[in-house]
Amino acid sequence: MTAEEISEDPSPRIPLSRERVLGSAVAIADADGIGALTMRSLARELGVKPMSLYYYVANKGEILDAIIDMVFAEIDVPSVVGDWKGEMRRRAGAVRQALGRHTWAIGLLESRTAPGPATLRHHDATLGVLRTAGFSVKAAAHAYALLDSYTYGFALQEAALPFSGRDTAASVTDPIVQMFSAGDYPHLMEIATEHVLQPGYDFGDEFEIGLELILDALQRWIPETEDGPKSAAPAG
Amino acid sequence: MTAEEISEDPSPRIPLSRERVLGSAVAIADADGIGALTMRSLARELGVKPMSLYYYVANKGEILDAIIDMVFAEIDVPSVVGDWKGEMRRRAGAVRQALGRHTWAIGLLESRTAPGPATLRHHDATLGVLRTAGFSVKAAAHAYALLDSYTYGFALQEAALPFSGRDTAASVTDPIVQMFSAGDYPHLMEIATEHVLQPGYDFGDEFEIGLELILDALQRWIPETEDGPKSAAPAG
DNA sequence: GAGCTTATCTTACATAGTACGAAAATGCGA
DNA sequence: TCGCATTTTCGTACTATGTAAGATAAGCTC
Numbered sequence: 001m002t003a004e005e006i007s008e009d010p011s012p013r014i015p016l017s018r019e020r021v022l023g024s025a026v027a028i029a030d031a032d033g034i035g036a037l038t039m040r041s042l043a044r045e046l047g048v049k050p051m052s053l054y055y056y057v058a059n060k061g062e063i064l065d066a067i068i069d070m071v072f073a074e075i076d077v078p079s080v081v082g083d084w085k086g087e088m089r090r091r092a093g094a095v096r097q098a099l100g101r102h103t104w105a106i107g108l109l110e111s112r113t114a115p116g117p118a119t120l121r122h123h124d125a126t127l128g129v130l131r132t133a134g135f136s137v138k139a140a141a142h143a144y145a146l147l148d149s150y151t152y153g154f155a156l157q158e159a160a161l162p163f164s165g166r167d168t169a170a171s172v173t174d175p176i177v178q179m180f181s182a183g184d185y186p187h188l189m190e191i192a193t194e195h196v197l198q199p200g201y202d203f204g205d206e207f208e209i210g211l212e213l214i215l216d217a218l219q220r221w222i223p224e225t226e227d228g229p230k231s232a233a234p235a236g
Numbered sequence: 237m238t239a240e241e242i243s244e245d246p247s248p249r250i251p252l253s254r255e256r257v258l259g260s261a262v263a264i265a266d267a268d269g270i271g272a273l274t275m276r277s278l279a280r281e282l283g284v285k286p287m288s289l290y291y292y293v294a295n296k297g298e299i300l301d302a303i304i305d306m307v308f309a310e311i312d313v314p315s316v317v318g319d320w321k322g323e324m325r326r327r328a329g330a331v332r333q334a335l336g337r338h339t340w341a342i343g344l345l346e347s348r349t350a351p352g353p354a355t356l357r358h359h360d361a362t363l364g365v366l367r368t369a370g371f372s373v374k375a376a377a378h379a380y381a382l383l384d385s386y387t388y389g390f391a392l393q394e395a396a397l398p399f400s401g402r403d404t405a406a407s408v409t410d411p412i413v414q415m416f417s418a419g420d421y422p423h424l425m426e427i428a429t430e431h432v433l434q435p436g437y438d439f440g441d442e443f444e445i446g447l448e449l450i451l452d453a454l455q456r457w458i459p460e461t462e463d464g465p466k467s468a469a470p471a472g
Numbered sequence: 473g474a475g476c477t478t479a480t481c482t483t484a485c486a487t488a489g490t491a492c493g494a495a496a497a498t499g500c501g502a
Numbered sequence: 503t504c505g506c507a508t509t510t511t512c513g514t515a516c517t518a519t520g521t522a523a524g525a526t527a528a529g530c531t532c
Contacts, residue, residue, distance in 0.1 A: 016510080033347070039489060051490080052511050060489065103346060110343035110395045111269070120421050127423035137430045145393065145439070146446035150382070153389025157381065159346045185356050187363035194373045203381070210382035217449045252479080275520060287521080288480050296520065 016048060018056040022066050026102065029067065034104035037063075064108055069116025071105045074098050077125040084133030085215050091126060092151045092211055099155035106156050134222040143218050150214055154207050166202040173197055252284060254292040258302050262338065265303065270340035273299075300344055305352025307341045310334050313361040320369030321451050327362060328387045328447055335391035342392050370458040379454050386450060390443050402438040409433055 014020070024045045029037045039060060043050040057063050075094045078087040099106055115123075123144075130140040158164060163172050177197070180189040195201065250256070260281045265273045275296060279286040293299050311330045314323040335342055351359075359380075366376040394400060399408050413433070416425040431437065 035347075038487080040487080049512050051513080054490075055510060106392070107343040107346035110339060110392060111271075113396055113398045117420075120415075120424065124421040124424045127427060131423060131426070137427055141427055141431050142442055142445045145390070145442040146386070146449065149387075149389035149393055149446060150385050151389065152392050153385035153387065154381070156342070156346055156388050156392065157385055160349050162349045179356075184353075185360040187367060188356065188360045190367075191363060191373055191377055195377050206378055206381040209378050210385060213382065213453045214450070217453045274518080276518080285481050287482080290521075291479060 016046065016052060016056065020046065021053055021056050022063065022070060025063050026067050026070055029104045030102060034107065061112075065112050065114050065116060067102075068105055068108050068112060069118045071098050071102045072116070072122045073118035074101075075122060077122060078129045079125075080129055080132040084129050085219070087129050088126075088147060088215060089211060091129075092147060093207075095148075095151045096155050096158075096207060099152070100158060103155075103159040106152065106159055109152070136223070139221045143221060146214060146218070150210060154210070158203060161203060164203070166200060168197075252282065252288060252292065256282065257289055257292050258299065258306060261299050262303050262306055265340045266338060270343065297348075301348050301350050301352060303338075304341055304344050304348060305354045307334050307338045308352070308358045309354035310337075311358060313358055314365045315361075316365050316368040320365050321455070323365050324362075324383060324451060325447060327365075328383060329443075331384075331387045332391050332394075332443060335388070336394060339391075339395040342388065342395055345388070372459070375457045379457060382450060382454070386446060390446070394439060397439060400439070402436060404433075 021042065025037055025042055028041055028045060039050045039053055042063075043053055046053075057066070075091070075098050078091045127140055127144060130143055131137070135143055162176070173192075177189075177192060179185075180192060196203070257278065261273055261278055264277055264281060275286045275289055278299075279289055282289075293302070311327070311334050314327045363376055363380060366379055367373070371379055398412070409428075413425075413428060415421075416428060432439070
């Protein structure tokens with residue numbers, strides 16, 4: 001009996017596959033940032049040599065396109081049954097959370113303009129909910145641009161913040177306050193001390209506030225609901 | 237007389253400087269994308285050898301931080317005199333245009349979390365306008381998060397679109413329509429044929445529509461204006 | 473000029489993506 | 503079981519990147 005027959009060696013027992021390659025790519029980007037995702041680090045993670053990856057992907061750009069689509073695949077598609085507001089609220093939150101788990105995806109969105117099938121399915125389903133809710137084609141386009149701009153932009157701001165979550169440690173806030181206390185930036189100082197640095201503050205809480213404002217205003221774009229006013233949709 | 241004395245040789249006559257280094261960095265990123273911005277391409281552009289750059293910047297990361305700040309420096313700071321809505325409208329448009337000229341800045345915002353002085357001054361001035369307009373500290377924070385999320389997100393979507401401007405050439409729209417026409421994505425198909433692909437369409441026009449909706453709704457967060465209703469600010 | 477400061481460049485190294493083609497593993501018909 | 507074709511993995515090598523370490527050059531002051 002040879003060694004291979006006795007014990008399963010730790011080598012690539014599970015066969016390589018496109019799914020495994022892309023899954024590890026996401027894992028590396030999540031753990032150490034998109035900059036740490038190299039063909040070599042990816043191969044190492046999979047217990048394989050770099051050039052083996054090229055049997056499953058044409059090049060690194062294809063990996064980047066694919067992992068963006070994987071992020072969208074994580075997001076449950078909204079449903080046409082149920083109230084549109086609730087669905088849009090749920091969807092926006094899910095997008096924000098997905099982009100929060102994979103902040104690198106936000107940066108990639110700017111440079112990679114080849115949407116994958118999951119991304120397209122997501123957009124299609126979302127538009128479907130709006131159309132079913134009574135938005136005209138134009139109004140649905142306006143509404144979707146507005147909702148997604150807000151959601152992506154919020155996720156971008158969250159990613160750009162030097163802190164996240166509730167009650168940031170003083171070790172990270174102190175240098176910032178120090179920077180403001182020179183007297184330039186009085187309004188930033190005010191908002192920091194009176195709002196952001198208060199116990200229990202979480203920037204993420206701002207999301208629902210803006211979202212509700214948008215959803216409430218969008219409601220008025222739906223023409224002649226049973227109990228609502230007539231259309232107030234913009235001319236565009 | 238030596239050659240140097242007779243004619244000005246095409247070599248680095250204008251001395252290198254931090255400003256020149258950063259200016260060329262922006263120019264390269266604008267022209268060929270942030271990926272084309274390398275220490276070597278930057279040196280070549282300046283008629284200099286790569287290591288000379290390190291006399292003016294500590295490393296490439298410092299260049300990236302600095303050119304983000306240069307983008308914000310391009311944006312005229314809003315003024316507390318004049319109506320807040322007009323100022324916010326003007327500012328949002330200016331931010332969108334600046335990010336449109338330098339789309340790479342959007343992607344950089346996600347990864348680089350060290351705001352420069354122009355960026356801070358911009359944020360400070362914007363908050364100042366909102367506070368002066370009557371927004372409470374909390375309401376100003378909410379409003380600013382909302383306005384900037386929308387603006388950044390819209391710029392991100394514009395950058396991610398495979399087309400831009402009015403009346404996109406059929407050569408670029410045809411493959412997209414082809415992709416939709418298989419029958420998956422019926423709502424994308426609908427919105428494409430009935431709205432996006434109509435003559436004269438420009439995604440950029442959607443910006444003002446969403447912006448007006450937001451500004452109108454924000455107005456109701458200002459407590460007791462002379463002629464307006466009382467505060468309708470959220471509890472947060 | 474000498475010597476000090478400021479500015480630029482040479483060389484070299486580790487790490488990146490990937491072209492090219494060899495090698496190994498696998499599956500299959502006889 | 504053998505032979506062979508297909509599928510999968512890998513070795514080598516090339517070009518490009520950021521930048522450390524230190525040599526060199528240019529400019530200024532006495």
